[in-house]
Amino acid sequence: MKLGKYLLSAFGALIIYSSLNSQVTSVGMAVKFLSEKIGSNEYRVLKSRNNDLALLDSIYQLSLTYFDDDISESLLALTFTTLPYNEIPVVIPLLRIKLDVPLVSVAEPGFSLKNENLPGSLFYDTPEHELKDKDKLAHFFGSAFLAYNSRLFDLTEIIAIFVEDFEETFYVQSSVDLRDIRTDHLGNMFGKALKKNKKVMPSEFFILYPLIYFRYNL
16 A cells, blocks of 8 residues: 555656646746845845735736736746745655755755745744745645646645645655645635636735634634
């Protein structure tokens, strides 16, 4: 059973990689542009004058402008841009081989400057450590991208669970993170709402987090 679980996770990862492979060049260029803008002094000043939810909307609008209001491309690029990591440690099950898998990101020092300016105080229970909730942004935009592009049936919740299972199976983290799954649900709601109203903003869904929290803690 465990072997089947490993193979399913690996197969799922291969499908996701293959679906993005044709867009790697355009995504890479967008990630570089967005990362440099977010890491700029302009955004440092913007961050000092606005709360993090307002800054989040600004970053989303920046991506929309770059892609001439193409929502799908904007969400995909932000998924990679907002990752606070430029590689992930993966341990191949059974073989116990550890690999550091590189992610699409901008080179240093732009990567660190971007991370510093990313909004992180997003929820009422945001932790006090330096990273705060910056690691939730990619979950949100990735789920929104999937929901926005789902046509026949909704894969968002299935893939959200797959990602958590993949992380646990390949030792990226030790257990499923419910806060990640709650954020995935917010992204799912955002992506679906964009189909009906292209003017909605990310902040409108982050303020719904308490409702998602209590749903999962009944």
